[in-house]
Amino acid sequence: MTGAHLIRGAKPLGGDATDLLLRDGRIVEVGRGLSDADATVVDADGLVALPGLVDLHTHLREPGREDAETVATGTAAAALGGFTAVHAMANTDPVADTAGVVEQVWNLGREAGHCDVHPVGAVTVGLRGERLAELGAMADSAARVRVFSDDGKCVSDAVIMRRALEYVKAFDGVVAQHAQEPRLTENAQMNEGELSGVLGLCGWPAVAEEAIIARDALLAGHVGSRLHVCHVSTAGSVEIVRWAKQKGWDITAEVTPHHLLLTDELAATYDPIYKVNPPLRTAADVEALRDGLADGTIDIVATDHAPHPVEDKECEWAAAAFGMLGLETALSIAQHTMVDTGRLDWAGLADRMATRPARIGRIEGQGRGIAVGEPGNVTLYDPSATRIVDPTDSASLSRNTPYAGRELPGRVVATFLRGRPTVLDGKLA
Amino acid sequence: MDRHLLSAADLSRDDAALVLDTAEEMRSVADRPIKKLPTLRGRTVVNLFFEDSTRTRISFEVAAKRLSADTINFTAKGSSVSKGESFKDTALTLQAIGADAVVVRHHDSGAPHRLAHAGWIDGSVVNAGDGTHEHPTQALLDAFTMRRHLGDLKGRRIVIVGDVLHSRVARSNALLLSTLGAEVTLVGPPTLLPVGVETWPVEIGYDLDQALAKSDAVMMLRVQKERMNASYFPSAREYARRYGLDARRMALLPEHAFVLHPGPMNRGMEITADVADAARSLIVEQVANGVAIRMAVLYLLLSGAPASAQLQDDGDVDGLENDHDPAVVGATEEAAS
Numbered sequence: 096m097t098g099a100h101l102i103r104g105a106k107p108l109g110g111d112a113t114d115l116l117l118r119d120g121r122i123v124e125v126g127r128g129l130s131d132a133d134a135t136v137v138d139a140d141g142l143v144a145l146p147g148l149v150d151l152h153t154h155l156r157e158p159g160r161e162d163a164e165t166v167a168t169g170t171a172a173a174a175l176g177g178f179t180a181v182h183a184m185a186n187t188d189p190v191a192d193t194a195g196v197v198e199q200v201w202n203l204g205r206e207a208g209h210c211d212v213h214p215v216g217a218v219t220v221g222l223r224g225e226r227l228a229e230l231g232a233m234a235d236s237a238a239r240v241r242v243f244s245d246d247g248k249c250v251s252d253a254v255i256m257r258r259a260l261e262y263v264k265a266f267d268g269v270v271a272q273h274a275q276e277p278r279l280t281e282n283a284q285m286n287e288g289e290l291s292g293v294l295g296l297c298g299w300p301a302v303a304e305e306a307i308i309a310r311d312a313l314l315a316g317h318v319g320s321r322l323h324v325c326h327v328s329t330a331g332s333v334e335i336v337r338w339a340k341q342k343g344w345d346i347t348a349e350v351t352p353h354h355l356l357l358t359d360e361l362a363a364t365y366d367p368i369y370k371v372n373p374p375l376r377t378a379a380d381v382e383a384l385r386d387g388l389a390d391g392t393i394d395i396v397a398t399d400h401a402p403h404p405v406e407d408k409e410c411e412w413a414a415a416a417f418g419m420l421g422l423e424t425a426l427s428i429a430q431h432t433m434v435d436t437g438r439l440d441w442a443g444l445a446d447r448m449a450t451r452p453a454r455i456g457r458i459e460g461q462g463r464g465i466a467v468g469e470p471g472n473v474t475l476y477d478p479s480a481t482r483i484v485d486p487t488d489s490a491s492l493s494r495n496t497p498y499a500g501r502e503l504p505g506r507v508v509a510t511f512l513r514g515r516p517t518v519l520d521g522k523l524a
Numbered sequence: 525m526d527r528h529l530l531s532a533a534d535l536s537r538d539d540a541a542l543v544l545d546t547a548e549e550m551r552s553v554a555d556r557p558i559k560k561l562p563t564l565r566g567r568t569v570v571n572l573f574f575e576d577s578t579r580t581r582i583s584f585e586v587a588a589k590r591l592s593a594d595t596i597n598f599t600a601k602g603s604s605v606s607k608g609e610s611f612k613d614t615a616l617t618l619q620a621i622g623a624d625a626v627v628v629r630h631h632d633s634g635a636p637h638r639l640a641h642a643g644w645i646d647g648s649v650v651n652a653g654d655g656t657h658e659h660p661t662q663a664l665l666d667a668f669t670m671r672r673h674l675g676d677l678k679g680r681r682i683v684i685v686g687d688v689l690h691s692r693v694a695r696s697n698a699l700l701l702s703t704l705g706a707e708v709t710l711v712g713p714p715t716l717l718p719v720g721v722e723t724w725p726v727e728i729g730y731d732l733d734q735a736l737a738k739s740d741a742v743m744m745l746r747v748q749k750e751r752m753n754a755s756y757f758p759s760a761r762e763y764a765r766r767y768g769l770d771a772r773r774m775a776l777l778p779e780h781a782f783v784l785h786p787g788p789m790n791r792g793m794e795i796t797a798d799v800a801d802a803a804r805s806l807i808v809e810q811v812a813n814g815v816a817i818r819m820a821v822l823y824l825l826l827s828g829a830p831a832s833a834q835l836q837d838d839g840d841v842d843g844l845e846n847d848h849d850p851a852v853v854g855a856t857e858e859a860a861s
Binding site for chain 1: 633695726
C-alpha cells in the first residue's frame with residue numbers, strides 16, 4: 096500500500112525528541128537514531144508529535160449545500176488542521192436521518208481520503224423534534240453511527256429526549272445535545288447582557304442553554320444513559336456539567352475554539368462574521384470555559400466548523416447565517432488559549448483534542464498514543480511558528496473565519512492517516 | 525463631528541451643542557417666504573428606506589431640499605433576502621450613482637453601521653432608525669424641542685415612559701440627554717426594560733405617578749398592541765392604566781413641564797387624546813423641529829466634504845425615483861457654520 100515514513104526528531108506529546116517509523120498503517124518503531132533505507136524521511140526537528148486530532152463536531156454541508164462545503168473540501172481543511180477524523184453533523188439537505196444518507200456521507204469521506212468521516216445521525220426525523228429517526232438502522236449501517244444529534248436545533252421535547260437517551264443504549268450510542276431552549280431564544284441574535292440591550296440585538300440568554308443542560312443531565316442520570324453536550328458556552332453551563340459529573344452521571348461536554356477566545360464585544364461591529372450559535376459570551380464565560388477544559392469538566396475541544404457562502408455573511412447582522420470556520424485554526428487557538436497560558440501541556444491537549452473525542456464517538460483506532468503498535472495517526476505541529484490568518488488560504492470552500500488578519504501561533508506541518516501523509520510541509524500531500 | 529451619524533453616542537457634548545445651535549439657524553429658514561438655502565447644491569442625498577416611515581422620510585427629504593441638495597428616494601421593502609437584491613448590492617448601486625450622503629432606515633439593528641463600515645460606499649451615513657437600536661436625529665430633535673422650552677438641559681429631569689426594550693428612540697434619547705447633562709428616568713413594565721439597563725446612565729422606575737411629580741418633561745414611547753400577545757403585558761387596558769398618560773397623570777406634572785411623543789401615537793394606549801392635544805404637548809412642534817435638526821445634520825456632515833459626482837441628468841435609473849431640483853434663485857444667504 097503506502098511506503099514507510101521515518102519521522103526524525105519529533106517530540107511526542109512535547110516530550111524528548113525521538114524518531115518514529117510508520118509502516119503498513121502503524122507506528123512500528125520509536126527511538127533515537129532509527130534508520131530504514133526504504134522509508135521517506137520527514138524532518139521533524141523541534142516539532143511536537145500529537146495523535147491525529149479528532150473532531151466531534153464538523154459541518155461538511157454535503158449533501159445539499161455544496162456551495163458552502165463538500166466532504167472533500169471540508170476534510171481537506173480538517174487534514175490541514177491536523178485532524179485524522181471528523182464527525183459530520185446531520186443538518187444537511189436531505190437531513191442525515193436515514194441509513195442511506197449516513198452511508199453516502201461515509202462513502203464520500205472514504206473517496207476523498209483526507210481523513211476519516213464519521214457521520215452523525217439525526218435524533219429526530221428531519222430535525223423536527225417530533226419523532227425518533229431510525230437510530231438503529233444508522234447504527235447498523237456501514238457508517239456505524241454512534242453519535243446522534245439534531246445540532247442546529249435542540250431536542251427540546253423532554254419526552255423525545257428521554258426516549259432518545261434510552262434508545263441509543265442498545266448500541267452504545269450517545270445523544271449530543273444542542274442545548275437551546277427554543278422559546279427563550281426566538282429571534283435571538285447575540286449573548287443577552289449589557290451589550291445586547293445597547294446594540295438593540297435580541298438576546299440569547301445563558302439560561303436558555305443552562306436550563307436544557309440541567310434537564311438533560313437529570314434525564315441522563317435518571318435513565319442511566321450517555322449524554323454529550325455540544326458547544327458549552329457559559330460559566331453556568333460549566334458549573335452544571337461539573338455538578339452532573341460529581342453525581343457520577345455519564346455526561347461529557349465540548350467547547351469550541353472560538354468560545355475559548357472571542358467575546359460578545361465583537362458584536363458591536365455588527366459584522367456577521369462574529370455571528371455564531373451559541374453566541375460569543377463574556378470574558379468571564381471565556382475564563383470559566385478555559386478553567387473547565389483544563390480541569391476536565393469540559394472533556395473536549397470541538398470545532399463546530401460551520402462554512403457559509405460569502406453572501407450569507409456580507410449582509411445585515413439579523414439576515415446573516417450563524418457559524419464560523421474552525422478546522423484549520425482550532426489547534427492554534429487551543430495552543431494560544433490553553434498551552435501558552437499554562438493551563439494544559441501537550442499531553443493534556445492531545446487528550447482533549449484526540450483521545451477523549453475518539454472515546455466519546457466510540458471510534459477504534461483514533462486518539463491513541465504515540466507508541467509502537469499504535470495506528471499511524473500522527474500530527475506534526477510547530478508551536479513556535481506564527482502566521483497571519485488569510486481567509487483565502489483556506490482549503491474550505493467558505494471564507495467565514497473570524498480570525499482574518501489575526502496573528503495566531505503554531506503551524507501544522509504534517510498529518511499522517513494510518514501511516515499515509517495527508518499533509519506534508521503544511522500542504523495537502 | 526464624525527463623518528457618519530450612526531448613534532447618539534457618536535456625539536460629544538460639543539458636537540451635540542453644535543447641531544442644536546445650527547438647527548436654530550436652520551429653523552429660521554422655515555419662516556422665510558422662500559424656504560431654501562443653496563448650501564448643498566450639487567450634492568446628492570439618498571433616502572434609503574427598508575421600512576415604511578413616511579414621517580421620517582418626508583422630514584429628511586424636506587431638509588435636504590431646503591439645503592438645495594438633490595434627493596433620491598430609494599424604497600426597498602422587505603428583507604434583502606426576500607426582495608432579491610442584497611444590502612451590499614444596493615449599497616454599491618448608491619455608490620455608483622454618487623451618493624454624498626445616505627439616510628438609512630432599516631428594520632435590522634446595526635444596518636447603518638454596516639453600510640458605513642463595510643467599505644461599500646464613500647458617502648456619509650445617517651441613521652434614520654435601525655431596528656431596535658437607535659434613532660439619533662429623533663433624539664436630537666427631542667433635545668432641541670425641550671431646549672427651546674426649558675433652556676439648558678443640564679440638570680433637567682426627563683422621564684421616558686414605555687417600551688424601552690424595542691425603542692430606538694429611547695436608546696438614542698438616553699444617550700444624548702445624559703451627554704447634555706440631563707437626568708433621565710426610564711419608566712415601564714420590567715418586561716419592556718432591556719437586560720443590562722442598570723448599566724445605562726439613567727435611573728429606572730416602575731411607578732409612573734412617582735416619577736412624574738419631579739419631572740421637567742415626559743416623553744411617551746409608542747407601544748405596539750401586538751406586544752401583549754407576547755405577554756410583555758397582560759392587556760392594552762392594563763398597560764394604559766399603569767403606564768399611559770391621561771389627564772389625571774398630566775396633572776401630577778409640575779406647571780412648567782411638557783409632554784413629548786416621537787409619533788406615531790396610539791391614542792388611548794400610551795397617551796389619551798386630551799393629553800396629546802393639550803397646550804403643554806409639544807408633539808406637533810417636534811415634527812417641525814425635525815426638519816431643522818435634519819438640515820443641521822446634513823449640513824454639518826456634508827458641507828465640509830469634497831464635491832463628488834453629481835447627477836446632472838435625469839437619466840432613468842431602475843428602481844429609483846429621481847427628484848432633481850433646479851437651483852433656486854434668490855436664496856443666497858449662507859447658513860452660519
